[in-house]
Amino acid sequence: MAQQKQNISVVLLEGDGVGPEVVAEAAKVLKVVAPQITYKNELIGGCAIDATGVPLPEQTVVSCKNADAILLGAVGGPQWPRRDPATNALGPRPEQGLLEIRKSLDLFANIRPCVFPSEALLNYSPLKLETVKGAEFIVVRELTGGIYFGERMEENAEGEAWDKMVYTVPEIQRITRIAGHLSLLSTPPAPITSVDKANVLASSRLWRRVVTETLTKEFPTVPFSHQLVDSAAMIMVKNPRALNGVLLTENMFGDILSDEASVIPGSLGLLPSASLNGVPGTGGVGSKVVGLYEPIHGSAPDIAGQGIANPIGTILSAALLLRYSLGMEREAKAVETAVRIVLDEPAQGGRGLRTKDLGGNATTKEIGDAVVAELKKLL
Numbered sequence: 001m002a003q004q005k006q007n008i009s010v011v012l013l014e015g016d017g018v019g020p021e022v023v024a025e026a027a028k029v030l031k032v033v034a035p036q037i038t039y040k041n042e043l044i045g046g047c048a049i050d051a052t053g054v055p056l057p058e059q060t061v062v063s064c065k066n067a068d069a070i071l072l073g074a075v076g077g078p079q080w081p082r083r084d085p086a087t088n089a090l091g092p093r094p095e096q097g098l099l100e101i102r103k104s105l106d107l108f109a110n111i112r113p114c115v116f117p118s119e120a121l122l123n124y125s126p127l128k129l130e131t132v133k134g135a136e137f138i139v140v141r142e143l144t145g146g147i148y149f150g151e152r153m154e155e156n157a158e159g160e161a162w163d164k165m166v167y168t169v170p171e172i173q174r175i176t177r178i179a180g181h182l183s184l185l186s187t188p189p190a191p192i193t194s195v196d197k198a199n200v201l202a203s204s205r206l207w208r209r210v211v212t213e214t215l216t217k218e219f220p221t222v223p224f225s226h227q228l229v230d231s232a233a234m235i236m237v238k239n240p241r242a243l244n245g246v247l248l249t250e251n252m253f254g255d256i257l258s259d260e261a262s263v264i265p266g267s268l269g270l271l272p273s274a275s276l277n278g279v280p281g282t283g284g285v286g287s288k289v290v291g292l293y294e295p296i297h298g299s300a301p302d303i304a305g306q307g308i309a310n311p312i313g314t315i316l317s318a319a320l321l322l323r324y325s326l327g328m329e330r331e332a333k334a335v336e337t338a339v340r341i342v343l344d345e346p347a348q349g350g351r352g353l354r355t356k357d358l359g360g361n362a363t364t365k366e367i368g369d370a371v372v373a374e375l376k377k378l379l
């Protein structure tokens with residue numbers, strides 16, 4: 001087993017809505033597999049606005065920069081932005097906090113694996129079993145550039161507003177290298193599908209040129225192709241196996257396509273993500289990168305406070321945290337196995353537990369407790 005650091009610090013950013021509910025379960029899981037971790041809770045999003053006036057307090061940034069890894073729930077909700085009763089001006093948005101922490105830590109690489117955490121879920125996908133069986137790809141989303149970070153103008157007196165989408169060569173090169181690296185972890189190298197809108201957008205034409213050059217020069221054994229984003233969205237639900245491998249794309253397209261991808265295994269509550277500032281390792285000393293880990297979903301205000309949110313996306317994000325930032329591959333795999341057993345049908349030796357989004361009636365806490373119980377048997 002890889003040598004491990006003893007004093008590990010993880011910052012928990014619970015955020016808003018279902019954030020605290022799902023982070024509580026993932027933290028419970030981490031405490032079992034890695035008891036040496038110490039935790040610090042910090043504020044981000046709407047709860048930070050209400051407590052401090054800003055969505056990302058300086059103290060949160062400092063703690064995150066000093067930590068070995070960060071686990072986040074979600075931010076946002078219909079109560080924000082709040083309106084100042086005196087001036088009628090709108091206050092800050094919780095989502096700004098998330099964008100700012102990604103930028104502050106230079107977390108340019110967002111990795112969102114779209115896999116079935118258990119084969120049993122094949123029966124619960126809203127798509128036909130024969131369509132989704134065998135679908136398995138990783139969305140590699142550029143996370144600190146593009147339209148979410150471009151200049152913008154809010155609505156003016158003429159009823160006009162705009163957002164600018166900018167990409168630079170180095171930004172595209174570094175995210176392409178992440179995709180190339182992930183491709184090479186498979187034998188033979190996994191195909192990369194780069195998704196853009198090069199038939200319309202100048203930034204996409206740059207994207208396509210730089211992706212082509214970087215992969216051709218630096219990853220000559222990696223097969224790749226280009227797909228326009230509109231048809232990629234169609235293929236994802238019609239024949240998702242055609243995207244198997246690595247789906248490389250820019251910030252906004254990756255945001256949208258990854259939510260769509262969650263329909264394949266059956267719920268937005270299932271998919272984890274890792275936001276990194278470098279090449280992800282597969283475990284062991286020296287392979288660690290700065291990382292923020294979060295489920296791909298939002299704060300789900302429609303179900304917040306009911307104890308029914310699916311915590312699996314967050315628990316699997318904790319597994320990615322163990323793998324990529326702490327070099328604890330054995331523990332990461334154990335968490336993934338425990339999740340599989342919880343979801344597997346009893347006839348397969350599993351527990352057949354599912355939350356409401358997957359047609360079951362288990363609570364958030366029951367799923368977390370079951371993962372912990374299975375994990376204790378595995379360790």
Ligand SMILES: NC(=O)C1=CN([C@@H]2O[C@H](COP(=O)(O)OP(=O)(O)OC[C@H]3O[C@@H](n4cnc5c(N)ncnc54)[C@H](O)[C@@H]3O)[C@@H](O)[C@H]2O)C=CC1
Binds near residue numbers: 095269294297301303
């Ligand atoms: N990373 C983040 O913090 C993100 C924050 N948001 C914010 O979240 C708020 C709500 O946004 P929505 O568009 O409603 O997206 P959402 O992802 O919060 O919810 C969309 C739908 O999926 C369901 N859902 C989400 N997570 C679930 C889970 N773990 N278990 C079961 N069902 C789940 C929700 O109940 C809802 O019906 C907004 O303020 C938005 O800006 C949205 C996406 C990401």
Ligand SMILES: CC(C)CC(=O)C(=O)O
Binds near residue numbers: 095098099148255296
């Ligand atoms: C604030 C948003 C960009 C968050 C989001 O939807 C995401 O990262 O998936």
Ligand SMILES: [Mg+2]
Binds near residue numbers: 256
């Ligand atoms: Mg999103």
